[in-house]
Amino acid sequence: MSESVEILAGERNHQTDTILNSKPDKMAYRKDRKYWFVCDPCGIVCAVMTYFLIVYGEVVVLVVLAPPFPTFWTGVSVAIFTTLAVLAVVSHVKSMTTDPGVVPRESSSEEEVLERRQKGDEIRFCKKCRSIKPDRAHHCSTCEHCIQRMDHHCPWINNCVGENNQKFFVLFTFYIMSMSIFGLGMVGLFFFRCVGQNFQGCDALVPGPLAFILTLFGVFEGFLFSLFTCIMFGTQIHAIATDETGIESLKKENRDQKGWRQSFEEIFGSPLSVKWLSPFTPPPNAPLLRRRLLLNV
Ligand SMILES: [Zn+2]
Numbered sequence: 680m681s682e683s684v685e686i687l688a689g690e691r692n693h694q695t696d697t698i699l700n701s702k703p704d705k706m707a708y709r710k711d712r713k714y715w716f717v718c719d720p721c722g723i724v725c726a727v728m729t730y731f732l733i734v735y736g737e738v739v740v741l742v743v744l745a746p747p748f749p750t751f752w753t754g755v756s757v758a759i760f761t762t763l764a765v766l767a768v769v770s771h772v773k774s775m776t777t778d779p780g781v782v783p784r785e786s787s788s789e790e791e792v793l794e795r796r797q798k799g800d801e802i803r804f805c806k807k808c809r810s811i812k813p814d815r816a817h818h819c820s821t822c823e824h825c826i827q828r829m830d831h832h833c834p835w836i837n838n839c840v841g842e843n844n845q846k847f848f849v850l851f852t853f854y855i856m857s858m859s860i861f862g863l864g865m866v867g868l869f870f871f872r873c874v875g876q877n878f879q880g881c882d883a884l885v886p887g888p889l890a891f892i893l894t895l896f897g898v899f900e901g902f903l904f905s906l907f908t909c910i911m912f913g914t915q916i917h918a919i920a921t922d923e924t925g926i927e928s929l930k931k932e933n934r935d936q937k938g939w940r941q942s943f944e945e946i947f948g949s950p951l952s953v954k955w956l957s958p959f960t961p962p963p964n965a966p967l968l969r970r971r972l973l974l975n976v
C-alpha cells in the first residue's frame with residue numbers, strides 16, 4: 680500500500696513539473712474554431728505543386744489532345760477528365776482544411792489524470808499537448824496536436840490523415856489515380872489516331888515540337904502519379920479493411936480489430952451509398968464527438 684502511494688506521489692510530482700515547466704501554447708485549440716490549416720512551408724509547397732500538376736494535365740488535354748479531333752466522343756472524354764480533376768481538387772482542399780481529429784490541448788489537469796489512474800484507468804498522457812491521449816490517438820509534431828486515429832502526416836495534403844479526413848484523402852488518391860489512368864488512355868488514343876493520319880493536323884492548336892514536349896511531360900506525370908496514387912489508394916483501403924492505421928502497423932500495436940464493414944462505415948458513413956464517392960459529403964464524426972464528451976472538454 681505504502682509503495683503504491685509513493686509511486687502515485689512520484690507521478691504527481693512528475694506530472695506537476697511537466698505541466699508547470701511546459702512552454703506557453705502557441706497554437707491552443709479553440710472550441711469555436713471553424714477552420715483548420717497547418718502552417719507548414721513544406722506542406723504548402725507540396726499542396727501548390729499538386730494543384731499545378733492537376734492544371735498542367737488539364738492544359739495538355741485542352742490544347743494538345745482534344746483540338747485535332749473535335750468529335751462528340753472527344754468532348755465526352757474531356758468532360759470526364761475535367762470532372763475527375765475537379766473532384767480531385769475538391770477532395771484535396773477538403774483533406775487539407777478538415778480538422779483530422781484534433782484532441783484539444785490542455786484538456787486535462789494533473790488531478791484528473793491521477794484520479795483516473797487511481798481508479799485503475801490505463802490512460803496515456805501527452806506531455807506536449809498536456810492532455811489525455813485517447814485510444815488510437817498519436818501526437819503529430821508537424822500539426823502540433825494529438826490526432827485521433829492518426830494514420831500518417833501527408834505533406835501532399837499538408838495535413839494529418841486522421842479519422843475525420845481519411846475519407847477525403849482516400850477520394851483524393853482515387854480521383855488522381857483515375858484521372859492519371861484516363862489521361863494516359865487519352866494520350867494513347869491520340870497517338871494511335873495521329874499515326875493513322877501520318878501526324879497530319881495533330882498540331883491543331885500548338886506547334887508540333889511544343890505539343891510533343893507538353894505531351895511527353897504529361898505522360899511522365901501520368902505514369903508517376905498513377906503509380907504513386909495506386910500504391911497510396913491500395914494502402915489506405917487495406918488499412919481501413921484491417922482496421923489498422925499506418926502508425927499502428929509500424930508500431931505493431933495489438934488491439935481488438937473491428938470487422939471491415941464497420942471500419943469502412945466509420946470512415947465513409949453508413950450505409951454504403953454513392954455518397955462514399957462524394958467529396959462534398961462530410962464523413963461521420965460521431966466517434967470524435969463521443970470521445971470529446973467523455974473527456975468533458
Ligand atoms: Zn500531443
Ligand SMILES: [Zn+2]
Pocket residue numbers: 819820821822823831832833838839840
Ligand atoms: Zn500532422
